[in-house]
Amino acid sequence: MQSTALRKISRLFAAGGLALAASSCSPNPEPSRFDDTGQLVALSGGNAGAQSACHTCHGLDGAGDGNLTPRLAGLEAGYLARQMIFFSDGLRHHAAMSWIASQLTSEQRMIVADYYAGMEWQPADLQPAVNYVCDGNAARLYQLGDPARGIEACATCHGEDGRGVGFGNPDIYGQPAPYVATQLRHWREGERYGDPMGVMLREAQRLEEDEIKPLADYVASLRGMSRRPGYREGCPEPRRPDSRNGA
Known part of the structure; x- marks a missing residue:
């Protein structure tokens, strides 16, 4: 009887091992909807917490507030990530941004920078x-x-x-x-x-x-993508000095 019981236990462990192996070696595991994304960091604040969520100042569209908060949408990802490092390291000073940047991990900085870099921003x-x-x-x-x-x-x-x-x-x-x-x-x-x-x-x-x-x-x-600034009426385009044109 003892040998029969041992054989049953061995079969159970073998079956369990096969099941674990099958689950861990799945070629395309289902991604978790709670995995970190740039959008999630922007909306949640990442390690800095919800009170520091990027969108509260920079807007859901990354356009800023039209005053002292800049546009992030469409800026180059490497530039944005470097600015967060500068805030964290004290090369730039802003009470909120310096604290937020110091709390984010390097990965969070990169993915949120990629998120804002991918936002469309048109001159219109x-x-x-x-x-x-x-x-x-x-x-x-x-x-x-x-x-x-x-x-x-x-x-x-x-x-x-x-x-x-x-x-x-x-x-x-x-x-x-x-x-x-x-x-x-x-x-x-x-x-x-x-x-x-x-x-x-x-x-x-x-x-x-x-x-x-x-x-x-x-x-x-300035109006980007026009290849020339949008000069207002009465604001002539500056020209390089040239004795031939009387400028």
């Missing part, structure tokens, strides 16, 4: 810059720079229409003027770092305070 979504007033000097600074002061044209890195040139140089069209002005001051005052070779730090420090708001207004007026 843009609203006219609030209280925009044509400033010829701002247009020249953006498109041509100021060689006499050693200021390089913003368009060199950010594109003549604000769409950005290459990786690492973000497209800035559609960003709110108050946000752009704040960031220029942060660069100028040494409160923000992390740009390649210190370009933004250097260029911003060469700006005068009274040039910052007009330049930010001009940036907010």
